[in-house]
Amino acid sequence: MSDSFGEIVDAIQPGVKPQPGNLPGPIARVVLVLCWLAVCLMPILFAVGDIELAAGRTGTPGTLTVVSCEALGQGRYDCKGSFAPDGGGAAVPVDASPDSEAGDVTRAQLTPEGDRAVKAGTAGVVAALTLPFLGVGLAGFLPYVIMYFLGVRRGRRTAVAAGIVITVIGAAGTLAGMVASYS
Template identity: 75%
Template sequence: MSDSFGDIVDAFQPGPKPQPGNLPGRAVQVLLVGCWLLVCLLPIFLAVEDLELATGKTGTPGTLTVVSCESLGKGRYDCKGSFTPEGGGDPIPVDASPDSEAGDVTRAQLTPEGDRAVKAGTTGVIAALTLPALGVGGLGFLPYVIMYFLGVRRGRRGAVVLGCVLTALGTAGMVAGLVASYA
């Protein structure tokens, strides 16, 4: 690297350069791990309601017919549907998943509030597992980072292997969930 290029880089990165081995203080380490946990566990907690619906634990089973999908711009859609309860009864107007297309007919569960319907069955469960898979994939390398912060040397290689496996599983789960959402 030439001296002039180095001067340009230094102009955009002022201040002392970090030295290898310097770590943030304990308070910052705890804050970083806490934020990491929050970001990765939140999608898991947010998916519980959709998982309960998709598995049939809550809600009313029936059939969802997507009536219309209106483009909101920038690839976003607002879809409306008609939900017919399995036991019979009048169709209920509901919000449908934005990844639907007008005319789609699928098994679904009506939320207890009665405002939206979620795909049921295997496809619905796999689609509902998209967010938890994101959380699991994000947690993959957290054990290694904690070991690094604590200065633990034994087991780091195992933590890296675990991180790779969890990240791969999370990625595969996200892809499977997205495919199921659009199936």
Template identity: 65%
Template sequence: MGRCILVLLWLGVCLLPMVLAAGELELATGRAGTPGTLRVVSCEDLGEGRYDCRGQFTPDNGDAVVEVAASPDSEAGDLLRAQLTPEGDRAVPAGTKGVLAALALPGVGLGGLGFLPYVVMYWLGARRGRRAAVTGGVLVTAAGMVLMVTGLVAAYS
């Protein structure tokens, strides 16, 4: 019973980042929100490596300019393609940069799932296929790591 609970928790911890990133992916791909241009006006240093950035979002449809929260990895003066959230309070990078940045969190979850099949096989006492499960685990974990690092590099470049 304890092992079943552990596997369910493992699945939950690894799948939750994928669920949480769905909204960001919809924004980055343009399926949600309003397309436009974001000009970062200011970034305030809050200490401990945290920043609060503000910007002006100009919608492509010609609507009025909107004051929004910008990504904390922005710098004052940045001008980039962005999507305005449906709530209208924040703009996120759009296009390739936005999609890659939004995929960083699912990459963490994917990496965590890599060795789950091996662990289950080990607990069940299965001898056949464990080597393949290890190989698959290495590949899936490596893919998750590459996705995560690529997303982080895209977000901070």
């Protein structure tokens, strides 16, 4: 009976089955881990400027009024706005977030370059944290993979449990950031 069960499993899962010792070489493992780490860290590094801007550490505070949004196709938009600084002065034409709609009025921060304005305050910070949370979520199972590559058996279940928790936190933060950016 076990032979027929094995034939059924082979029929459902055809193809070459990996063998236990069939891993990439040590150099390839290091390259894979470094690439994975880079993919996880890049969103965090690139978001620092937007987080500082949304938190009010850089830029000029004011009010953004979205003037127009032009559809570029495939769900992409190019939005233009008018930024009025809190300190007074003439309104500045700026690029607005592509998730805006014409007529939106919101608190914003003008970049030091003066070319775009982003949502300020809590909603802006949470929206700016979308990509860093994605990077954290992607890094969830990296410790397990490193342990597997090194042949460490003790603690792998803990690494999987921690990976699940970290991935769920990353997914929840990414979702919260997306909701904040569209609200």
